[in-house]
Amino acid sequence: MSDAPLLEVKDLRVEFPTRRGTLVALDGVSFSIAPGEVLGVVGESGAGKSMTGAAIIGLLEPPGRIAGGEIRLNGRRIDNLPYEQMRRVRGREIGAIFQDPLTTLNPLYTVGHQLIETMRTHLDLSAAEARARAISWLEMVGIPAAAQRVDSYPHEFSGGMRQRVVIALALCAEPKLVVADEPTTALDVSIQAQVIALLKRLAREKGTSMMLVTHDMGVIAETADRVAVMYAGRIAEIGPVREVVKHPKHPYTAGLMASIPPLDRKVEHLAQIEGAMPRLSAIPKGCAFNPRCPKVFDRCRHERPDLMDTGATHAACWLYDKVENYA
Amino acid sequence: MPDATPRQAEPMLEVQDLARYFDVSRPWLQRVLAGEKRRVLRAVDGVSFSIPKGTTLSLVGESGCGKSTVARLVVGLYRPTRGRVLFDGQDLEQARADAAQRRRMQMIFQDPYASLNPRWRIRDIIAEPIRAFGLTPDKAAQTLKVQELLTQVGLSPQDGEKYPHEFSGGQRQRISIARALSSNPEFLVCDEPTSALDVSVQAQILNLMKDLQQRLGLTYLFISHNLAVVRQISDRVGVMYLGRLVELAPAETLFTTPRHPYTRALMEAIPDLEMSGRQRIPVGGEVPSPINPPPGCPFHPRCPLANARCRAEVPVLIPARSTPEALVACHAVEEGRDQPEAPLPAQRIGTTATAL
Numbered sequence: 001m002s003d004a005p006l007l008e009v010k011d012l013r014v015e016f017p018t019r020r021g022t023l024v025a026l027d028g029v030s031f032s033i034a035p036g037e038v039l040g041v042v043g044e045s046g047a048g049k050s051m052t053g054a055a056i057i058g059l060l061e062p063p064g065r066i067a068g069g070e071i072r073l074n075g076r077r078i079d080n081l082p083y084e085q086m087r088r089v090r091g092r093e094i095g096a097i098f099q100d101p102l103t104t105l106n107p108l109y110t111v112g113h114q115l116i117e118t119m120r121t122h123l124d125l126s127a128a129e130a131r132a133r134a135i136s137w138l139e140m141v142g143i144p145a146a147a148q149r150v151d152s153y154p155h156e157f158s159g160g161m162r163q164r165v166v167i168a169l170a171l172c173a174e175p176k177l178v179v180a181d182e183p184t185t186a187l188d189v190s191i192q193a194q195v196i197a198l199l200k201r202l203a204r205e206k207g208t209s210m211m212l213v214t215h216d217m218g219v220i221a222e223t224a225d226r227v228a229v230m231y232a233g234r235i236a237e238i239g240p241v242r243e244v245v246k247h248p249k250h251p252y253t254a255g256l257m258a259s260i261p262p263l264d265r266k267v268e269h270l271a272q273i274e275g276a277m278p279r280l281s282a283i284p285k286g287c288a289f290n291p292r293c294p295k296v297f298d299r300c301r302h303e304r305p306d307l308m309d310t311g312a313t314h315a316a317c318w319l320y321d322k323v324e325n326y327a
Numbered sequence: 328m329p330d331a332t333p334r335q336a337e338p339m340l341e342v343q344d345l346a347r348y349f350d351v352s353r354p355w356l357q358r359v360l361a362g363e364k365r366r367v368l369r370a371v372d373g374v375s376f377s378i379p380k381g382t383t384l385s386l387v388g389e390s391g392c393g394k395s396t397v398a399r400l401v402v403g404l405y406r407p408t409r410g411r412v413l414f415d416g417q418d419l420e421q422a423r424a425d426a427a428q429r430r431r432m433q434m435i436f437q438d439p440y441a442s443l444n445p446r447w448r449i450r451d452i453i454a455e456p457i458r459a460f461g462l463t464p465d466k467a468a469q470t471l472k473v474q475e476l477l478t479q480v481g482l483s484p485q486d487g488e489k490y491p492h493e494f495s496g497g498q499r500q501r502i503s504i505a506r507a508l509s510s511n512p513e514f515l516v517c518d519e520p521t522s523a524l525d526v527s528v529q530a531q532i533l534n535l536m537k538d539l540q541q542r543l544g545l546t547y548l549f550i551s552h553n554l555a556v557v558r559q560i561s562d563r564v565g566v567m568y569l570g571r572l573v574e575l576a577p578a579e580t581l582f583t584t585p586r587h588p589y590t591r592a593l594m595e596a597i598p599d600l601e602m603s604g605r606q607r608i609p610v611g612g613e614v615p616s617p618i619n620p621p622p623g624c625p626f627h628p629r630c631p632l633a634n635a636r637c638r639a640e641v642p643v644l645i646p647a648r649s650t651p652e653a654l655v656a657c658h659a660v661e662e663g664r665d666q667p668e669a670p671l672p673a674q675r676i677g678t679t680a681t682a683l
Contacts, residue, residue, distance in 0.1 A: 044525035045496075158613050188389035189552065190610045193596035215525065218598030245600055259530035261555040263597055266578070269537075270530040270559060276495040277525075 005032035013068035023280040026233045038210040040224030047230040049213045053179045058086040092122040095170035099182035101162035105154040111165045112150035122173035137168040160191035181213045232288035239313025250315040252289045336379030339546040345410035347371045370396040372570040383547040385557040388567035394550045398518045430460045433507035437519035439499035443491040450487030456510040476505040497528035518550045566590045569625035576653030586647045586655045588630045632659040
């Protein structure tokens with residue numbers, strides 16, 4: 001894309017110091033998100049996808065810390081901002097949606113109060129204007145009888161309705177980027193479909209960029225423009241969602257796609273990847289996927305691959321190393 | 328109630344008009360002071376099915392539909408409010424009183440982190456049912472059996488010496504399966520056995536369960552909310568909604584020609600990898616509370632085909648027009664008002680039960 005990226009993450013490294021040594025949770029993660037683009041981030045538990053989101057919104061759980069690399073929003077570095085400044089960025093420039101709507105909403109305040117407070121913190125609005133906007137936001141996310149519901153407390157909403165409120169809350173200060181971490185995982189499938197449709201529509205209407213973190217490849221396929229597949233704290237493959245889903249290049253992506261049970265047919269034996277993702281304390285030397293990889297060769301066991309051009313996508317895999325790289 | 332079970336295969340499990348209500352009223356004094364009535368949650372309300380030996384029946388549905396309650400009723404963890412469970416032709420109460428019958432059924436739970444005692448070695452966890460049922464008094468034979476079970480589920484015999492925390496989620500679920508198999512059961516109730524697992528590991532466990540079924544001739548009752556998983560493992564599928572079965576059909580029929588509007592809505596709601604660009608039509612509204620279920624058909628507030636009869640009369644499970652192998656509880660299907668080939672009428676995105 002020709003436009004300057006809205007978000008640029010370069011060589012991000014996140015470490016967790018522990019008594020038994022430092023764990024590297026993210027290592028050399030680089031990607032960018034263009035204005036209006038939806039980037040999906042997938043991976044299995046512990047791959048580092050939520051960690052990446054947390055690092056961007058400046059909410060890494062201590063003792064986790066950014067140990068290297070940089071994060072730029074509109075060209076400005078945000079990974080080293082002091083807490084107060086980062087708090088202004090969060091909400092105004094980056095909205096966040098988390099998996100569990102109950103922990104995002106404050107149970108002691110009405111949803112209207114929370115929306116009004118967020119808007120008035122970040123936007124120059126009078127109390128009356130903010131209230132009117134809060135009601136129109138609730139309408140936009142599909143809450144019926146919004147003018148009355150604005151004075152309800154979070155516990156008076158169902159799970160799906162709460163997640164709609166959370167979406168309104170994340171978008172009400174009109175941020176340029178929304179980081180959504182498993183926004184539909186806690187929801188039932190029929191409600192999930194409603195929430196995905198809502199997120200897609202709002203992102204398109206408002207021109208908001210989105211980083212959508214999920215383990216559900218189906219959600220990504222429906223929503224994202226590009227996708228990054230993570231494995232053991234690194235990006236294994238990144239590219240346009242259609243290419244990654246239909247023609248995965250990295251053996252891990254290929255295995256992951258093949259192991260998803262299809263809905264439209266019965267298969268006698270599902271493809272499976274043997275073994276499990278390594279723990280952070282025992283990431284293998286070389287390519288982290290090498291002990292499970294069906295195409296492993298000697299080099300994979302010793303040298304760690306960076307992202308390489310495979311044509312349509314970029315994959316961190318020695319299979320795609322071009323000879324000219326040596327020259 | 329009619330049953331689509333082929334006559335030739337003997338049923339391992341038969342469930343007749345099973346119901347389980349929970350009293351969720353507030354404490355007596357508070358209730359009387361506030362002038363409230365008793366509040367009864369009908370978790371399961373009149374469910375009938377049978378599972379022929381050596382086959383898999385899956386129950387699918389969204390949270391709160393009663394599928395896990397059925398699983399617990401079937402193994403005797405809950406007692407039914409109404410109805411009967413027959414295990415291999417024998418009443419479940421009697422069967423459970425007899426250890427020789429009880430060992431023939433086992434359960435696998437969803438969360439492999441919560442269902443294994445963290446302070447026991449794996450070999451003791453797996454041997455527990457063997458000891459409890461007094462199957463192999465000989466210590467050496469027991470050790471041998473445990474090692475054989477570990478190999479059978481794809482772990483190494485040496486893993487018996489380790490503790491649960493040394494294993495990943497998928498490996499722990501293998502251990503749960505080995506434990507369930509240790510009493511040589513014939514019937515396994517699996518309550519969301521892969522829901523806590525990552526997708527590549529889920530494939531391993533599903534393949535393992537299918538292999539074991541073929542090798543050991545097991546009968547499964549499989550509970551899941553994931554339709555794609557259910558398609559891979561089931562012979563027959565029951566779709567539950569608010570404590571009732573709305574559709575019960577052979578898996579192939581259900582997935583190629585779903586009949587009940589709820590089944591069709593569920594299939595429609597699943598994001599697919601095909602990226603055909605088709606506009607999906609999400610079903611509007613949410614699952615109503617099982618404490619105050621809507622009158623008539625429980626799905627009517629969300630159903631695009633609902634009419635006055637649906638709002639008044641509870642439909643029963645009967646063979647569907649044109650696909651009689653499927654049992655469907657729907658007035659629209661019975662009257663031929665549905666068009667199985669055409670998509671469901673569109674609903675406005677984000678509409679709710681109250682707004683319809």
